[in-house]
Amino acid sequence: MTQDLLYCIASIGLFGIGLYGLIVAPHIIRKILAINIMSVGVFMLLVASASTVDSLPDPVLHAMVLTGIVVAIAGTALALFLASSVHTLGRATDEDSH
Amino acid sequence: MDSFLTVDALLPLLVGLPLLAAILTTLLKHHNWRVGVSVAVASIQLIVVVALLAWLSGSWLHDNSPSFDSQHQRYALGGWGAPLGIDLAIDGFSALMLALTAVLTLVLTVYSGGYFSEPRSTVDLGSAPLAAPRPSPSPSPVSDPLLVDKSARFWPLWWLLIMGINGLFLSGDIFNIYVTLEIIGLAAVALVALDGSRASLTAALRYLLVGLLGSLCYLLAVALLYRAYGTLDLAQLSAIAEPTAITWAALALITTGLLLKTALVPLHFWLPLAHGSAPAPVSAILSALVVKTSFYLLARFWLDTLAPAATDYGLLMLGVLGATAIFWGSIQALRAKRLKVMVAYSTVAQLGYLFLLFPLFLFSGNIRESGLNGPAVSAIAYFIVAHACAKAAMFLAAGNIMRTVGHDEVDRLQGLSKVMPLSLFAFAIAGASLIGLPPSAGFIAKWLLLNVAIDTAQWWWVIIILSGGLMAAMYVFRVLSIAFINVDEKVQTEPQSSTNDPLTINDQPMLMSLCAMLLAILTIVLGFNAELILDLVNVGGDV
Numbered sequence: 001m002t003q004d005l006l007y008c009i010a011s012i013g014l015f016g017i018g019l020y021g022l023i024v025a026p027h028i029i030r031k032i033l034a035i036n037i038m039s040v041g042v043f044m045l046l047v048a049s050a051s052t053v054d055s056l057p058d059p060v061l062h063a064m065v066l067t068g069i070v071v072a073i074a075g076t077a078l079a080l081f082l083a084s085s086v087h088t089l090g091r092a093t094d095e096d097s098h
Numbered sequence: 099m100d101s102f103l104t105v106d107a108l109l110p111l112l113v114g115l116p117l118l119a120a121i122l123t124t125l126l127k128h129h130n131w132r133v134g135v136s137v138a139v140a141s142i143q144l145i146v147v148v149a150l151l152a153w154l155s156g157s158w159l160h161d162n163s164p165s166f167d168s169q170h171q172r173y174a175l176g177g178w179g180a181p182l183g184i185d186l187a188i189d190g191f192s193a194l195m196l197a198l199t200a201v202l203t204l205v206l207t208v209y210s211g212g213y214f215s216e217p218r219s220t221v222d223l224g225s226a227p228l229a230a231p232r233p234s235p236s237p238s239p240v241s242d243p244l245l246v247d248k249s250a251r252f253w254p255l256w257w258l259l260i261m262g263i264n265g266l267f268l269s270g271d272i273f274n275i276y277v278t279l280e281i282i283g284l285a286a287v288a289l290v291a292l293d294g295s296r297a298s299l300t301a302a303l304r305y306l307l308v309g310l311l312g313s314l315c316y317l318l319a320v321a322l323l324y325r326a327y328g329t330l331d332l333a334q335l336s337a338i339a340e341p342t343a344i345t346w347a348a349l350a351l352i353t354t355g356l357l358l359k360t361a362l363v364p365l366h367f368w369l370p371l372a373h374g375s376a377p378a379p380v381s382a383i384l385s386a387l388v389v390k391t392s393f394y395l396l397a398r399f400w401l402d403t404l405a406p407a408a409t410d411y412g413l414l415m416l417g418v419l420g421a422t423a424i425f426w427g428s429i430q431a432l433r434a435k436r437l438k439v440m441v442a443y444s445t446v447a448q449l450g451y452l453f454l455l456f457p458l459f460l461f462s463g464n465i466r467e468s469g470l471n472g473p474a475v476s477a478i479a480y481f482i483v484a485h486a487c488a489k490a491a492m493f494l495a496a497g498n499i500m501r502t503v504g505h506d507e508v509d510r511l512q513g514l515s516k517v518m519p520l521s522l523f524a525f526a527i528a529g530a531s532l533i534g535l536p537p538s539a540g541f542i543a544k545w546l547l548l549n550v551a552i553d554t555a556q557w558w559w560v561i562i563i564l565s566g567g568l569m570a571a572m573y574v575f576r577v578l579s580i581a582f583i584n585v586d587e588k589v590q591t592e593p594q595s596s597t598n599d600p601l602t603i604n605d606q607p608m609l610m611s612l613c614a615m616l617l618a619i620l621t622i623v624l625g626f627n628a629e630l631i632l633d634l635v636n637v638g639g640d641v
Binding site: 019022029031035038046049063064075079083085 | 182273275276280283284287291294295296299300302303306307310311313314317318320321322324325330382
């Protein structure tokens, strides 16, 4: 039980750290990383919850974590593509104006 | 054989059809083929929804297939039951939302067929005003090979978005809702970025971060709820939810996440940019449907699934935020320099009305037990439909104006009424509906809201609703007066000052004007047929 509690507190902590980073960090890559830290926090809570239900781990939660990871990867990939496109376009217009 | 052809198969079909269209439009090489497939699928989808509505209202098919529980209008996917499998569920409110989605999908699909059809003329018209302030031949973002064929990238994303919206309205499972939220979010972001300009990419990136943050808050709430109750099913949750600390925490997280996605006022910062820089059909569906999906979920969680944990204070708080949104959005709409940004801020304001649902629901008596129905819910559902049609019409009209004139700066639209009478007429009718002038659907929507406010003795909302209409009149008539009044003075100079190309009638696609007009007329037709919609909302409730 204490182990479970430890995991829960740690996962909420990770979520908090990510949220703080997302709001405070100035750079877009840091913001994307912060989002990923937040999702790791949520996944950890899900995995930790899976062990508490019974002696056997709960497969539903594992399926949820897998789905969540897929979604997180898709979101991160899209964010990185957009960030790099904004960066490239920004550099092109900067060179124009100089 | 029997179970294959029964009406319950229609529910998964509403998710499967758009997915099929997404795959087909990815495979097809030519724009015209993609449009053909899309229009066909959108029509079938509309027919399916109509069949579903007819069945829901009990006037048609009576089916008793094993996997369908007609009492709660649920369908177990693959025959697996609720705790383990994924259930699709439908009630009056979600059926109405599905119908709205189907109608808008069809109209917007036809419009998009025109909008993305001629890349040549779009590039010409689009690059002309860009070139004016920047004399040096700069590499236009459109020339990026990755971003050339908008049609090829638009259609699959479009259908994925529709699939997500349908899936969300059908979901009977909180984790499935998370997945559909993400599908909607990712597809919408990619559609906003479709333009490929730096402004739209920046807007899309911000939209994406906000969307991911919102979904993660929601997912954390899902984790907490599953920990506490051991189920993901909406119906089971609403049966066993108790006002404990963990439920409150989950509700708070869900609210935060979904308010971000719905863009209620303190959290609306991303919306005007994203909705203002997307292509016209995308802006239309974002404002008409996508923000409503997260509002729908908020209503579902606060008033139905987690209703025991919903405190009166929280409900009032949401109403106050909504009232703030009405004023703030209207003021910003008045100050907006670009037409599309104005329409986007108008969405912020109109979303505020939706949140009046929560305080109005609070005092409307004994319906707290019976799920999503009652006078307040009917009024809001009607408001959603009215606003969706009007706002989509407005964005399409604004898109037509932008396409023809080459810009959408409000102050430079003088004399537009001579050049594009049809689009402007659509804009005016949609505007009348937003204001709440009599024959339109907007009038009925506000009338219903006022009725509920007076019935529940909350006169202060009456003042807010009425003054919101007044402010809507101010920003709508600001555009119209500029477009109509200066006809004689400015119609000659405007084309020269905006673009170097003289305007010709050929630049105006008739079909696209007609689509905007059709939606505008729909707001009037709905104004005369309010009973249909109001009956539908309450169909799932008391049998």
